[in-house]
Amino acid sequence: MKKVGVAILGLGVVGSGTYQILTEHREFYQKTQDVDIVVESVLELNRERALALGVPEDKIASNIAEIVSNPDVNIVVEVIGGISAAREFVLAALNAGKTVVTSNKELFCKYSHELERAAKRQNAGLYFEASCVGGVPIIRTLLDGVQGNKISSMMGIINGTTNYILTKMTNEGSSYEDCLKEAQRLGYAEADPTADVEGFDAAYKLSILSSLAFHTKVPFSKIYREGITNISKDDIADGKSLGYVLKLLAIGKQSEAGIEVRVHPTFVRQGHPLAAVNDSFNAVYLTGDAVGDVMLYGRGAGALPTGSAIVSDIIYAATHSENKYSTFKNTAGADKDTKFISDFKSAYYLRIMVEDRAGILAKIAAIFGRNNVSIVEMIQKPIGVDGRVPLVLITHETRELAVRNAVAKINALEGVGHVETVLRVIS
Amino acid sequence: MKKVGVAILGLGVVGSGTYQILTEHREFYQKTQDVDIVVESVLELNRERALALGVPEDKIASNIAEIVSNPDVNIVVEVIGGISAAREFVLAALNAGKTVVTSNKELFCKYSHELERAAKRQNAGLYFEASCVGGVPIIRTLLDGVQGNKISSMMGIINGTTNYILTKMTNEGSSYEDCLKEAQRLGYAEADPTADVEGFDAAYKLSILSSLAFHTKVPFSKIYREGITNISKDDIADGKSLGYVLKLLAIGKQSEAGIEVRVHPTFVRQGHPLAAVNDSFNAVYLTGDAVGDVMLYGRGAGALPTGSAIVSDIIYAATHSENKYSTFKNTAGADKDTKFISDFKSAYYLRIMVEDRAGILAKIAAIFGRNNVSIVEMIQKPIGVDGRVPLVLITHETRELAVRNAVAKINALEGVGHVETVLRVIS
Numbered sequence: 001m002k003k004v005g006v007a008i009l010g011l012g013v014v015g016s017g018t019y020q021i022l023t024e025h026r027e028f029y030q031k032t033q034d035v036d037i038v039v040e041s042v043l044e045l046n047r048e049r050a051l052a053l054g055v056p057e058d059k060i061a062s063n064i065a066e067i068v069s070n071p072d073v074n075i076v077v078e079v080i081g082g083i084s085a086a087r088e089f090v091l092a093a094l095n096a097g098k099t100v101v102t103s104n105k106e107l108f109c110k111y112s113h114e115l116e117r118a119a120k121r122q123n124a125g126l127y128f129e130a131s132c133v134g135g136v137p138i139i140r141t142l143l144d145g146v147q148g149n150k151i152s153s154m155m156g157i158i159n160g161t162t163n164y165i166l167t168k169m170t171n172e173g174s175s176y177e178d179c180l181k182e183a184q185r186l187g188y189a190e191a192d193p194t195a196d197v198e199g200f201d202a203a204y205k206l207s208i209l210s211s212l213a214f215h216t217k218v219p220f221s222k223i224y225r226e227g228i229t230n231i232s233k234d235d236i237a238d239g240k241s242l243g244y245v246l247k248l249l250a251i252g253k254q255s256e257a258g259i260e261v262r263v264h265p266t267f268v269r270q271g272h273p274l275a276a277v278n279d280s281f282n283a284v285y286l287t288g289d290a291v292g293d294v295m296l297y298g299r300g301a302g303a304l305p306t307g308s309a310i311v312s313d314i315i316y317a318a319t320h321s322e323n324k325y326s327t328f329k330n331t332a333g334a335d336k337d338t339k340f341i342s343d344f345k346s347a348y349y350l351r352i353m354v355e356d357r358a359g360i361l362a363k364i365a366a367i368f369g370r371n372n373v374s375i376v377e378m379i380q381k382p383i384g385v386d387g388r389v390p391l392v393l394i395t396h397e398t399r400e401l402a403v404r405n406a407v408a409k410i411n412a413l414e415g416v417g418h419v420e421t422v423l424r425v426i427s
Numbered sequence: 428m429k430k431v432g433v434a435i436l437g438l439g440v441v442g443s444g445t446y447q448i449l450t451e452h453r454e455f456y457q458k459t460q461d462v463d464i465v466v467e468s469v470l471e472l473n474r475e476r477a478l479a480l481g482v483p484e485d486k487i488a489s490n491i492a493e494i495v496s497n498p499d500v501n502i503v504v505e506v507i508g509g510i511s512a513a514r515e516f517v518l519a520a521l522n523a524g525k526t527v528v529t530s531n532k533e534l535f536c537k538y539s540h541e542l543e544r545a546a547k548r549q550n551a552g553l554y555f556e557a558s559c560v561g562g563v564p565i566i567r568t569l570l571d572g573v574q575g576n577k578i579s580s581m582m583g584i585i586n587g588t589t590n591y592i593l594t595k596m597t598n599e600g601s602s603y604e605d606c607l608k609e610a611q612r613l614g615y616a617e618a619d620p621t622a623d624v625e626g627f628d629a630a631y632k633l634s635i636l637s638s639l640a641f642h643t644k645v646p647f648s649k650i651y652r653e654g655i656t657n658i659s660k661d662d663i664a665d666g667k668s669l670g671y672v673l674k675l676l677a678i679g680k681q682s683e684a685g686i687e688v689r690v691h692p693t694f695v696r697q698g699h700p701l702a703a704v705n706d707s708f709n710a711v712y713l714t715g716d717a718v719g720d721v722m723l724y725g726r727g728a729g730a731l732p733t734g735s736a737i738v739s740d741i742i743y744a745a746t747h748s749e750n751k752y753s754t755f756k757n758t759a760g761a762d763k764d765t766k767f768i769s770d771f772k773s774a775y776y777l778r779i780m781v782e783d784r785a786g787i788l789a790k791i792a793a794i795f796g797r798n799n800v801s802i803v804e805m806i807q808k809p810i811g812v813d814g815r816v817p818l819v820l821i822t823h824e825t826r827e828l829a830v831r832n833a834v835a836k837i838n839a840l841e842g843v844g845h846v847e848t849v850l851r852v853i854s
Contacts, residue, residue, distance in 0.1 A: 025575065137572025290732065308717035312574060
């Protein structure tokens, strides 16, 4: 039976989960995968933590050199996170010809070109299933499951923290601030929640997933990004009454015209499979030209779900000869032939606070008309405490720039009040 | 660039879809997969159909011998269906060392042992993603995505015909017969619908999927099977009012005690991800010890979705050196060490028609009590035209045999009427 030695860099949440899965399932993998996977070494500066997990003293390395020079280590698992040490260690491992398995979305998003070059040079494997959507095998699906398709669209709920917060706001009618605090208390959000709530985390993942789906590098810098910090409970309630739930969607589309990639809060119509993805669950909804619509759903984070993805990559690497690299161009930025679209099309939800006097609605309607924005549905709500009236409306599909123009014109109307919320909508 | 020759046996729905995908995407696969996939030959007795699809005259073979002796053919796609010719042709291809890709669930379910032995002998590949759940990459997910997990449970809506019928019955309140007719008119059901509506199709697929998930052969004969032909619109309506929708579920579970496998109509609580899988869509909901819950959703049938699965297998076979075989024992029947459980646990829905007289309810309640069946919820409906009263109830989780005993005892109560419906329930 083939024996494969693994080193784990970092015994944080995912590293500990991976260690636990590998040690508890060793016999199971011998029996079902015909491979003996052994943890040969861990790199963890907190020795107490390693010992508490049951790592034998002689398997705790104190620096990366010990690991890359260890001939018994075939696969190096990087679960440190961040850039500096992670990048240095991964490159060291690849340069030593070790196969690398990483959960590091930021690293892979920003440095895939450098890592893939190093891997190819040494004919080492480079696997990153755990970088996106936890245990859900979305990368394997893109590479080996729907690879016969031209993918036209990908829509994902790929950040658990924001989905937890938005689900709680929707179910309980609470404010963003209160839900964030609760998420922090439960460990679903970090003390500094910026990376999650401002959409950076989702954008790193979208960069990786859309690069794979569209077979060309989609750099982070091309992704339009809007977070959820300005979402009000009124918007969530009004959307709900119109039949929509709010989700932070990561959207990638490819057509003849080019690629559009964006992360923003989006109203999803009830009944769409993505509308039922709640709490910290994640999902990716793909459309391919042959397969049609496919959705993958599961836990996007956590020690064992993400550990499951790491272990899946380890077993795959241990049981396949070919090292598969991404087929997108290995550059830091976009391929010069790839066109990106910023003036994308969408339907919109708008909340406009207007003065309660005659003729205002006509002026607003005229602005929409001049910008080719047409309305599907509108609610005029009772007059508010400040004497202004909220108008809530949903538009037909239109162009982003048309809506922005219309919003600027409405905000410039003297004495009308202004557009408080602009959110995109999918049916 | 590696060139791979494909032969397609049968240009029915799936064969035509496969031909179309391969010919239209040839350049796309050259560019994205670094492989040139060429249809070298098709076996189709209806030459007109082949010509109409655009197959060049000199690529139409007239017998299997031409194909297995053609050195340009590396991969043989079997999309004939049924057993006799399909089995003979697949064995001929494998014996000639050709890799086989098949969509034939019945063949693979019943003869996997024979086909795998032939494949191993010649070191030929044997792929069957298209045999289960159309374009949804469920087999790839089990083999290469969640392979690090011990799978404890799998619940699937894996037959599109029955899901279409049940969705229509639920949404429109129509009878089974009317919905079946509509499904036949639209081509979702065959003239003889037995294989679908009696659960044979779902049971073939469950046999394949649970064998992979549980790493042991789960033969068709071990699967408890109940179809949807006796479902009444009253049951659907009453379940709906209790918060459930009816689905034909294929369920596989594995625990220390053994394996249970069953296909039967099941009430699924609203809010469960499977409850939202409607029309001809399919889904499989898996639970693994590391990954937790994962669901895959998509089109379970059709020319292009199933063609997508076939092409996925072709590309996989063309770009990987290892021929992966199932790890379950290659026997026609179950491995003798594998235990199967028939007295499984479930919650139940029962509809009992009772005489409208004093003391009856007490008698029925006493029978449930003696059999350890306890009730979660009960509705007594208004008296019917025949003077009998329908009782509709949901039980706590209990044993199948306990419910069967209780039902037999109730049916034996003199003058009480009888149990009209017994359906299983999941929350």
